[in-house]
Amino acid sequence: LGYFHRHRQLTPYLLLAPGILWLSLFFVVPLGFLGYQSLQSGNFDIGYSFSWAWGNYWTALRDYHGQFIRSLEYAGIATLLALVLSFPVAYWIAFRGGRWKNLLLLFIVAPFFVTYLLRTLAWETILSDHGFVVRTLQQLHLLGAGGRLLATATAVVMGITYNFLPFMALPLYVSLEQIDQRLLEAAQDLYASRWKAFVRVTLPLSLPGIVAGTLLTFIPAAGDFINAQLLGAPQNHMIGNVIQSKFLELTDYPAAASMSFILMAAILVAVAAYARAVGTEQLTGTAI
Amino acid sequence: MSHDLTRRQLLERAAAGGSILTVPGLLAACGGTSKKAASGTTSHTLAKTLHFSNWTLYIDTNNKKHTHPSLQQFQQKYGTTVQYTEDINDNASYFGKIQGPLSRGQSIDRDIVVLTDNDRYLALMIKKGWAEKLDKSAIPNMKNLLDVQRHPGFDPNRDYSLPWQSGMTGIAFNDKLTGPVLSIDELFTNPKLKGKITCLNSMGDALTLVMLANGDDPTKVTDKSFNAALSRIKKAVDSKQIRQFTGNDYAPPLAKGDLAAAMSWSGDIAQIGNKHIHWNVPKDGGALWTDNMLIPKGGNIYTASVFMNYVYDPKVAAEIEGGNPKTGDTGVYYICPVQGAREQLLSTQPSIAKNTLIFPTKKMLDSVHIFDSNALNNQKYLTAWQNLISG
DSSP states (O other): OHHHHHTGGGHHHHHHHHHHHHHIIIIIHHHHHHHHHHTEEEETTTEEEEOOOTHHHHHHHHHHHHHHHHHHHHHHHHHHHHHHHHHHHHHHHHHHOGGGHHHHHHHHHGGGGSOHHHHHHHHHHHTOTTSHHHHHHHHTTSSOTTOOSTTSHHHHHHHHHHHHHHHHHHHHHHHHHTSOHHHHHHHHHTTOOHHHHIIIIIHHHTHHHHHHHHHHHHHHHHHOOHHHHHHSOGGGOOHHHHHHIIIIISOOHHHHHHHHHHHHHHHHHHHHHHHHHHOHHHHHTOOO | OOSSOOTTTTHHHHHHHHHHHHHHHHHHHHSOOOOBOOOOBOOSSOOSEEEEEEETTOSOEETTTTBOHHHHHHHHHHSOEEEEEEEESOHHHHHHHHHHHHHTTBOOSOSBEEEETTSTHHHHHHHTTOEEOOOGGGOGGGGGBOGGGSSOTTSTTOSSEEEEEEEEEEEEEETTTSSOOOSHHHHHHOGGGTTSEEEESOHHHHHHHHHHHTTOOTTSOOHHHHHHHHHHHHHHHHTTOEEEEESGGGHHHHHHTSOSEEEEEHHHHHHHOOTTEEEEOOTTOEEEEEEEEEEETTSBHHHHHHHHHHHTSHHHHHHHHHOBTTTTEEOOOSBOOBTTHHHHHHHHOHHHHTOTTTSOOHHHHHTEEOOOHHHHTOHHHHHHHHHHHTO
């Protein structure tokens, strides 16, 4: 123990070591391998060899830019929907939940005790052509007589929104819950209307939660392929579906790897632009 | 949908999970666990354990005791315990899992795996030298193999593979929603079915049916016949006639009524047991696919061969096929490749022996075709197909 006393400056590094080791072993090394693979050429029969094949990237962009854009679009819409849906819920739980807070939070998390696949399959039933939702929409003339939800873009976005909602709601709740209520009282004492107090005090203070929530939702949503596969038509497939088919069905590993990198880069760019727009302190100051 | 899962069930969903399972394969590629595959053991002594990987619910099962009677009887007879793993959900993801070790010459700790002949991977395993030759001297019962199965394109002399079960691909329809749908033409162009039908996402299955409808030969694919079939399907996608491409996840929506008709596998419909859902071989012909047992490199050839001989005994084959109602064992309900099994079942379970989805008539077998195995490994075709089905 004396050793640690003498080398106190080492302590942070030692504490970081397990995490860094984990990340380098299971993230950095595979990522390097993936990058290496994305620049290979050849085919499965003769084998792939490294050849700085940047062409893989161009081919991927040329042939599949539609799916790339669609993925960012669906993920973006789903993220916005999740924000709009979960903000009032998180707000209500944080400010009005009282002693029921924990129970209410449990309700948000409860569906996640069921596996992702089954939750998505449940939506096949909910949105079924002869189900309650579609029938009601038809009666309200929001959907044509022969209209349907399954195998449409709407169903895919709904599925993604639902599946990632807690990733939005929980960070929002945490940041709202931490807001000092006295600040709101002070704002109203200074003749701010309730709405103004919300816009000028609550909303800015909850920004770390909004930023964390949108990132946690958008990033995995952009790479999702299960919702598109089960709830969408071929016209609604996302880039995740293409990567999956390149990897598993076509055993075209370089193509799959380069697409994964393009997706990662696109997300990084989107996140960087977002961080710039809202200010980096919101990213580092996130509530979680 | 019946509570019994089919062997192809959750194919789509499992493919999703499977992609996650292959990540460790990638990681293993970086790691250094090297367990060298002993090149096939040729000794004629039985191993203590036989490692057998198969598809989900694809063998006789006692659901109360969670046992497989035919495997227990094998152990009683030969003293070899069968370690039976239901870890194959679809060909692509299983191949994704095992190709890493096999390509590095490592054993995958399996003596028998089961892969389908209308997907590319079975032929690929043989072509890459990742399958061991069967010890035919230990498989005299191979004489019971159905004639149609003796000389497949990917393994003309059955040196590497033996059928486990087969199935047919045709069209299923729900009679509450539509009149009989008996042809691809009807399925793809009847305006009443718009958005109410699905096409299989397996290239071999879908193209066999469409090529036959085009008057082309699916057993010898040419660029011309391939393109004709592809553009016919594309037309049906663009006109929104085809709602989705599916694995066997067409079954629940078909039973529920979201789908009026679907390109479909016979075994699924036999297992659903819904009187409104009918399955038929299309009037221009259907597809025949077979799941084949294979000994992956490093597997115990002799033990695996003795086991194959055992399941080719008509009595055992009948038990695997039909189960045993007296002891509450369920069977497989796909097409049995072993001659003589039907005769066994005629006395014990005539309803199964007479079910034409399990023991098809000669007329049915004459109208189903096996897709060209070369086309299955044509990268150009595969890419075009995947681009079609993934939008």
